[in-house]
Amino acid sequence: MIEVRAAAVSSTPWTTSTPLTTSTIIPLMPDVAHPPETLEGWYSLHQVFQVHRSAVRALPPDVLAQDRDAVADALSELANPIEGGWSVPVLLIGSRSDVMLVHFRPTLDSLRDAQNRLAHLRLMESLRVTSSHLGVTEAGLYHITAELVRESETRGGAIGDETYRARLAERVDSERASEHVQRRLYPPLPSDMPYVSFYPMSKKREPEANWYTLPLSERSELMHAHGQVGRRYAGRVQQIITGSIGLDEWEWGVTLFAREPLEFKKLVTDMRFDHASAVYAAFGEFFVGKVVSAGEWLGMLG
DSSP states (O other), X not given: OOOOOOOOOOXXXXXXXXXXXXXXXXXXXXXXXXXXXXXXXXXXXXXXXXXXXXXXXXXXXXXXXXXHXXXXXXXXXHHSOTTSOEEEEEEESSSSSOEEEEEEESSHHHHHHHHHXXXXXXXXXXXXXXXXXXXXEEEEEHHHHHHHHHHHHHHTOOBTSHHHHHHHHHHHXXXXXXXXXXXXXXXXXXXSOOEEEEEEEEEOEETXXXXXXXXXXXXXXXXXXXXXXXXXXXXXXXXXXXXXXXXSSSSXXXXXXXXXXXXXXXXXXXXXXXXXXXXXXXXXXXXXXXXXXXXXXXXXXX
């Protein structure tokens, strides 16, 4: 049985998992600034590291070789875990840092285990975490939520009442069965898109540009238009959205994969001119690089 909650706002309607819950019924107001329902899947962790090169150079050659083997073995184990998900190193280009380790796991505990599996290795003591982002894959149900709110208003009901929950459960089941949504919530690592761009973002809460006070209907329209921009890059860019409200300082993380890195520039430029981003989006630092094997990355250490 599916429980329903008013969940965190999704940053885009492009590509569902943990159950949804609600404990309150919200009386209807004219075009209420109600949060959209969301569907969640795998937890994610993006860790950015800077190598302390003098510490690596100080290691005796035999010790360095042993330490590299230990990290390579750990990354091999983490790459395709039995419980699901994946891990991959991304060699950064043009950044103050050197490598980004990306992990996706079905539970927060298994994500912690992946983090600790590497943290306890001696060679990792020569790497300093310069940035990290914790999230969970997310599909925002803006359009569905807006429809259900309108239905509730028409029948004189309330958001979160029995009828609302029943209709939401039906719609959630339908969305969950979609192959497109499944790929958003449980994204495979692209085998033919080696270039990566990751950045965190939030929606503004400024007096003249407060996303969270906009009516649901307006946010739904804005996100539909935002998604239309992204769909023009289907087949050229794969996007993974991770929601982080309550988990991280930034509200979402965006991970892009492409065969050609110029696609990142073109896509993000188009997105910047979209009204939802131009007025309401705030962006963090961008980390760009290439997926590499553990051996390729570790071979550069010493």
